[in-house]
Amino acid sequence: MSIILHADCAFEQIVVKDPRGHDVILVQHGGVIHGYRNSCPHVGVPLDWGDGRCMHGADHLICSMHGALFEAATGLCVDGPCTxxxxxxxxxxVEAGRVVCD
Ligand code: FES
Structure with missing residues:
Protein backbone atom coordinates (compact mmCIF):
# COMPACT_ATOMS: atom_id res chain seq x y z
CA MET A 1 0.00 0.00 0.00
CA SER A 2 1.38 3.40 -0.97
CA ILE A 3 1.57 6.22 1.54
CA ILE A 4 1.31 9.78 0.27
CA LEU A 5 4.19 11.94 1.51
CA HIS A 6 3.33 15.02 -0.54
CA ALA A 7 0.43 15.89 -2.80
CA ASP A 8 2.47 17.35 -5.66
CA CYS A 9 5.96 17.62 -7.10
CA ALA A 10 6.18 21.41 -7.27
CA PHE A 11 9.12 21.90 -4.93
CA GLU A 12 12.89 21.97 -4.97
CA GLN A 13 13.32 20.75 -1.41
CA ILE A 14 10.90 20.31 1.45
CA VAL A 15 10.57 18.41 4.72
CA VAL A 16 7.46 16.29 5.29
CA LYS A 17 6.34 13.86 7.98
CA ASP A 18 5.97 10.19 7.23
CA PRO A 19 3.08 8.24 8.82
CA ARG A 20 5.24 7.40 11.84
CA GLY A 21 5.93 11.07 12.47
CA HIS A 22 9.53 11.05 11.22
CA ASP A 23 10.74 13.99 9.17
CA VAL A 24 11.67 13.10 5.60
CA ILE A 25 13.64 15.43 3.34
CA LEU A 26 12.36 15.41 -0.24
CA VAL A 27 14.69 16.95 -2.79
CA GLN A 28 14.52 17.15 -6.57
CA HIS A 29 17.78 16.72 -8.39
CA GLY A 30 18.30 15.92 -12.04
CA GLY A 31 14.59 15.35 -12.54
CA VAL A 32 14.46 12.72 -9.78
CA ILE A 33 12.92 13.07 -6.31
CA HIS A 34 15.07 11.67 -3.54
CA GLY A 35 13.99 11.04 0.04
CA TYR A 36 16.19 11.05 3.13
CA ARG A 37 15.55 10.79 6.84
CA ASN A 38 15.99 14.28 8.30
CA SER A 39 18.71 13.23 10.69
CA CYS A 40 22.35 14.20 10.35
CA PRO A 41 24.71 11.21 10.66
CA HIS A 42 27.03 13.37 12.77
CA VAL A 43 24.92 13.62 15.94
CA GLY A 44 21.40 12.84 14.77
CA VAL A 45 19.81 16.29 14.72
CA PRO A 46 17.56 17.54 11.89
CA LEU A 47 19.45 19.21 9.06
CA ASP A 48 17.16 22.26 9.02
CA TRP A 49 16.50 24.87 11.71
CA GLY A 50 12.85 23.89 11.85
CA ASP A 51 11.93 25.81 8.73
CA GLY A 52 12.21 22.75 6.48
CA ARG A 53 15.00 24.27 4.40
CA CYS A 54 18.38 22.62 3.96
CA MET A 55 19.15 23.07 0.26
CA HIS A 56 22.59 24.53 -0.39
CA GLY A 57 23.08 25.61 -3.98
CA ALA A 58 21.74 23.36 -6.72
CA ASP A 59 23.43 20.11 -5.74
CA HIS A 60 23.78 19.84 -1.99
CA LEU A 61 21.97 19.68 1.33
CA ILE A 62 23.56 21.31 4.37
CA CYS A 63 23.26 20.57 8.06
CA SER A 64 22.51 23.71 10.03
CA MET A 65 24.36 22.50 13.12
CA HIS A 66 27.96 22.11 11.93
CA GLY A 67 27.69 22.63 8.19
CA ALA A 68 28.08 19.10 6.83
CA LEU A 69 27.44 19.06 3.07
CA PHE A 70 25.57 16.16 1.46
CA GLU A 71 25.11 15.36 -2.20
CA ALA A 72 21.41 15.82 -3.02
CA ALA A 73 21.46 12.87 -5.40
CA THR A 74 23.14 10.33 -3.11
CA GLY A 75 23.01 11.60 0.48
CA LEU A 76 26.80 11.19 0.74
CA CYS A 77 28.50 13.65 3.07
CA VAL A 78 31.27 15.27 1.04
CA ASP A 79 32.44 17.89 3.55
CA GLY A 80 32.18 18.39 7.29
CA PRO A 81 32.52 16.31 10.46
CA CYS A 82 30.79 13.23 9.02
CA THR A 83 32.49 13.13 5.61
CA VAL A 94 5.95 9.58 -7.97
CA GLU A 95 2.48 8.15 -8.59
CA ALA A 96 -0.20 10.24 -10.27
CA GLY A 97 1.77 13.41 -9.53
CA ARG A 98 2.11 12.66 -5.82
CA VAL A 99 5.21 11.67 -3.89
CA VAL A 100 4.63 8.33 -2.19
CA CYS A 101 6.49 5.66 -0.28
CA ASP A 102 5.59 2.15 0.87
S1 FES B 1 25.03 17.62 13.52
FE1 FES B 1 25.11 17.81 11.37
S2 FES B 1 27.14 18.41 10.97
FE2 FES B 1 27.10 18.13 13.10
Whole structure:
Protein backbone atom coordinates (compact mmCIF):
# COMPACT_ATOMS: atom_id res chain seq x y z
CA MET A 1 0.00 0.00 0.00
CA SER A 2 1.38 3.40 -0.97
CA ILE A 3 1.57 6.22 1.54
CA ILE A 4 1.31 9.78 0.27
CA LEU A 5 4.19 11.94 1.51
CA HIS A 6 3.33 15.02 -0.54
CA ALA A 7 0.43 15.89 -2.80
CA ASP A 8 2.47 17.35 -5.66
CA CYS A 9 5.96 17.62 -7.10
CA ALA A 10 6.18 21.41 -7.27
CA PHE A 11 9.12 21.90 -4.93
CA GLU A 12 12.89 21.97 -4.97
CA GLN A 13 13.32 20.75 -1.41
CA ILE A 14 10.90 20.31 1.45
CA VAL A 15 10.57 18.41 4.72
CA VAL A 16 7.46 16.29 5.29
CA LYS A 17 6.34 13.86 7.98
CA ASP A 18 5.97 10.19 7.23
CA PRO A 19 3.08 8.24 8.82
CA ARG A 20 5.24 7.40 11.84
CA GLY A 21 5.93 11.07 12.47
CA HIS A 22 9.53 11.05 11.22
CA ASP A 23 10.74 13.99 9.17
CA VAL A 24 11.67 13.10 5.60
CA ILE A 25 13.64 15.43 3.34
CA LEU A 26 12.36 15.41 -0.24
CA VAL A 27 14.69 16.95 -2.79
CA GLN A 28 14.52 17.15 -6.57
CA HIS A 29 17.78 16.72 -8.39
CA GLY A 30 18.30 15.92 -12.04
CA GLY A 31 14.59 15.35 -12.54
CA VAL A 32 14.46 12.72 -9.78
CA ILE A 33 12.92 13.07 -6.31
CA HIS A 34 15.07 11.67 -3.54
CA GLY A 35 13.99 11.04 0.04
CA TYR A 36 16.19 11.05 3.13
CA ARG A 37 15.55 10.79 6.84
CA ASN A 38 15.99 14.28 8.30
CA SER A 39 18.71 13.23 10.69
CA CYS A 40 22.35 14.20 10.35
CA PRO A 41 24.71 11.21 10.66
CA HIS A 42 27.03 13.37 12.77
CA VAL A 43 24.92 13.62 15.94
CA GLY A 44 21.40 12.84 14.77
CA VAL A 45 19.81 16.29 14.72
CA PRO A 46 17.56 17.54 11.89
CA LEU A 47 19.45 19.21 9.06
CA ASP A 48 17.16 22.26 9.02
CA TRP A 49 16.50 24.87 11.71
CA GLY A 50 12.85 23.89 11.85
CA ASP A 51 11.93 25.81 8.73
CA GLY A 52 12.21 22.75 6.48
CA ARG A 53 15.00 24.27 4.40
CA CYS A 54 18.38 22.62 3.96
CA MET A 55 19.15 23.07 0.26
CA HIS A 56 22.59 24.53 -0.39
CA GLY A 57 23.08 25.61 -3.98
CA ALA A 58 21.74 23.36 -6.72
CA ASP A 59 23.43 20.11 -5.74
CA HIS A 60 23.78 19.84 -1.99
CA LEU A 61 21.97 19.68 1.33
CA ILE A 62 23.56 21.31 4.37
CA CYS A 63 23.26 20.57 8.06
CA SER A 64 22.51 23.71 10.03
CA MET A 65 24.36 22.50 13.12
CA HIS A 66 27.96 22.11 11.93
CA GLY A 67 27.69 22.63 8.19
CA ALA A 68 28.08 19.10 6.83
CA LEU A 69 27.44 19.06 3.07
CA PHE A 70 25.57 16.16 1.46
CA GLU A 71 25.11 15.36 -2.20
CA ALA A 72 21.41 15.82 -3.02
CA ALA A 73 21.46 12.87 -5.40
CA THR A 74 23.14 10.33 -3.11
CA GLY A 75 23.01 11.60 0.48
CA LEU A 76 26.80 11.19 0.74
CA CYS A 77 28.50 13.65 3.07
CA VAL A 78 31.27 15.27 1.04
CA ASP A 79 32.44 17.89 3.55
CA GLY A 80 32.18 18.39 7.29
CA PRO A 81 32.52 16.31 10.46
CA CYS A 82 30.79 13.23 9.02
CA THR A 83 32.49 13.13 5.61
CA UNK A 84 31.97 9.73 4.03
CA UNK A 85 28.75 8.98 5.93
CA UNK A 86 25.33 8.97 4.26
CA UNK A 87 21.93 10.33 5.06
CA UNK A 88 19.50 7.44 5.44
CA UNK A 89 17.69 7.03 2.15
CA UNK A 90 13.90 6.70 2.14
CA UNK A 91 12.60 5.04 -1.02
CA UNK A 92 10.10 7.37 -2.66
CA UNK A 93 8.46 7.49 -6.07
CA VAL A 94 5.95 9.58 -7.97
CA GLU A 95 2.48 8.15 -8.59
CA ALA A 96 -0.20 10.24 -10.27
CA GLY A 97 1.77 13.41 -9.53
CA ARG A 98 2.11 12.66 -5.82
CA VAL A 99 5.21 11.67 -3.89
CA VAL A 100 4.63 8.33 -2.19
CA CYS A 101 6.49 5.66 -0.28
CA ASP A 102 5.59 2.15 0.87
S1 FES B 1 25.03 17.62 13.52
FE1 FES B 1 25.11 17.81 11.37
S2 FES B 1 27.14 18.41 10.97
FE2 FES B 1 27.10 18.13 13.10
Missing amino acids: GDHLQRIAVR
